[in-house]
Amino acid sequence: MEKTYNELHITPSSSVYPLFLDFIMSLSDEAIEENNGSIILRSEEDLEMLLFGVEAFTKELTVALGYDITLETKLLVKENEDWIAQYRNSVQPLYVNNFYIHPSWVEGDAGKKNIIIDPALAFGSGHHETTYGCLLLLQKYVNDGTKLLDVGCGSGILSIAARKCGAIVDLCDTDQQATDSAIENFKLNNESFNRIWTGSVQKREEEYDVVVANIIADVLIMLATDLQKAVKSGGLLILSGILDKYVDKVESKFSSMKLVEKYQKEEWFTLVLQRN
Structure with a gap:
């Protein structure tokens, strides 16, 4: 050394x-x-x-x-x-309702749905307000058999969470390192996904009951058309990574969808929208 x-x-x-x-x-x-x-x-x-x-x-x-x-x-x-x-020692486990997010070197909680994420691997350990908001809302809107797409999956934490709620999950990210990390984290959690690819939502092959995208406002706006098209009629789109000063701009861009819920934690918003 x-x-x-x-x-x-x-x-x-x-x-x-x-x-x-x-x-x-x-x-x-x-x-x-x-x-x-x-x-x-x-x-x-x-x-x-x-x-x-x-x-x-x-x-x-x-x-x-x-x-x-x-x-x-x-x-x-x-x-x-x-x-x-x-x-x-500085990495603290996190409870988000029924989820318990913890690194691999910390023991799980037998009474919760455990998600193992080592924070150094990729963005998305659950502690950031945007990830927290998505984890909270996924528990509310995802059930057994829900077909879900995670756009910009990062570490795969949201896809793993959805899988633990019974969803059938696809996930994608434009960064090869992120998709590689997500694959490893699925293995770490003894969970499986349906399909994963390096690229964005445009490479999808079907429509989904739920699409979740935790990115940033500018990218959400840029991908607005493709994100909406990825959702089945009556399905839900969960958007996060939105600072308070941009939330009106994002809502306006997705105004063709029905606003179901708006969750705020600190200065960050997570939106739940329904395709008409």
């Missing part, structure tokens, strides 16, 4: 946090910690090139989205210690 290690703190605008997390996951296989809107990487290897890539990504994303993105970074050199053990 080296005497020192490098620690990189990345704090992007909250509205694009999931995009930065996915991007960083695609560049690095180091353990990642999420802390109060910051992404923290630790490595004995040099992290300068990763920092350069994040800064370049910020510029490209600013151009693509058409508005300024704030980014704060901090690169530190620290004395080495058993930070992996410290990191594991």
Whole structure:
């Protein structure tokens, strides 16, 4: 073990946090910690090139989205210690009604539906407000035999949760690392899915009783037509990743659907819409 290690703190605008997390996951296989809107990487290897890539990504994303993105970074050199053990100790299990989300090194709760997710693998450990909202609402609207599509699946936590509620699940993500991670997490939870693919909702082959998309408002708006078409007549679309300042814009874009429920946790919204 080296005497020192490098620690990189990345704090992007909250509205694009999931995009930065996915991007960083695609560049690095180091353990990642999420802390109060910051992404923290630790490595004995040099992290300068990763920092350069994040800064370049910020510029490209600013151009693509058409508005300024704030980014704060901090690169530190620290004395080495058993930070992996410290990191594991810092990860707290989470109850969301009947779900108990916990990492593989923490014992499950026999009285709950256990979901094992190791947070370093991919975005979606249940602690973020958007994931929490989706987990809460899936328990309300998913039953045995529900056919569900998880768009932008990340770690697969929402698909696994739906499966534990009895759903038949398909899932997709544009990031190969995310779909690989989801497959591993399904194995970890001894659960199965119907179909998974790397790509977006356009590659679907059928319509679904429930479609869930926990992304960000801009991407939800961009995919609005395809997301609505993926839902069966009378089916439900669960949208999350929506900051309070964008919720009216998202509702307007999906105005052809009936608003069934609007859930808010902190500044984040999750919407349940029904296809007429």
